[in-house]
Amino acid sequence: ETGVTQSPTHLIKTRGQQVTLRCSSQSGHNTVSWYQQALGQGPQFIFQYYREEENGRGNFPPRFSGLQFPNYSSELNVNALELDDSALYLCASSWDRGFEAFFGQGTRLTVV
C-alpha cells in the first residue's frame, strides 16, 4: 500500500506566475484535503475534494483552485502568485470524510 505522494518536492516561482501542485492519494481513499503551512504556523485548510467535487473551502481567494480526478488524485492550482504564497503545501487523503487523514511530505513553494 503506497502512501500519499506529492510532487514536486520543491518549487521556485516568480511573483505573478501560476503553479500546479500534485497529490496522489493513498490507495482506496476518496477524499483529499489541501493545507497551507506558513513558516512557524500550523497547517491551514485550503479546500477539500470528495469524489471529484469540492466539499468545503477555507479562507483563501479564488486564485486558489483545485481538481480531483477519477482515480482520486488531486491538483492544487494557484494563479497570480504573491510573495505571501511562499509556504509548505500539504495534501492529506482519507478513506472518507471524517476518517483519519494521512499526509504527504509536502511541496515547498518559494515565490520570489
Next chain:
Amino acid sequence: AQRVTQPEKLLSVFKGAPVELKCNYSYSGSPELFWYVQYSRQRLQLLLRHISRESIKGFTADLNKGETSFHLKKPFAQEEDSAMYYCALSGVDSSYKLIFGSGTRLLVRP
C-alpha cells in the same frame, strides 16, 4: 470562529521528566480533538484522537469540555519524543477539516 491555541512554541525537558503540552480550543459544538506529531524529516502523522481514548507511545490526552482543553501528557519523556506537536480540531462541518494550532516543539534533553 473555531480556534485552537497552543500557548508554548517550545517546551524543553530532561529525559525522564513529565511532559504536558497544552492545547485549548474554542468551539461551541461537540468537538473532535486530535494530536498530530511531526518527527524530524518525517511527514505529519496522527498521534492520537480523543474518541479512541488510547495511549500511544505513552502519551495520553483527556478532553475537558469545561475548560475547553485537550492537553497532551506523558509521565516520563524519552529523547525520541523530540518533535513538533500539533493539536487539531475537527467536526465543525461536513468536510471534517482539521483546524490546527500553531504547534509546540518538544525538546527532550539527555
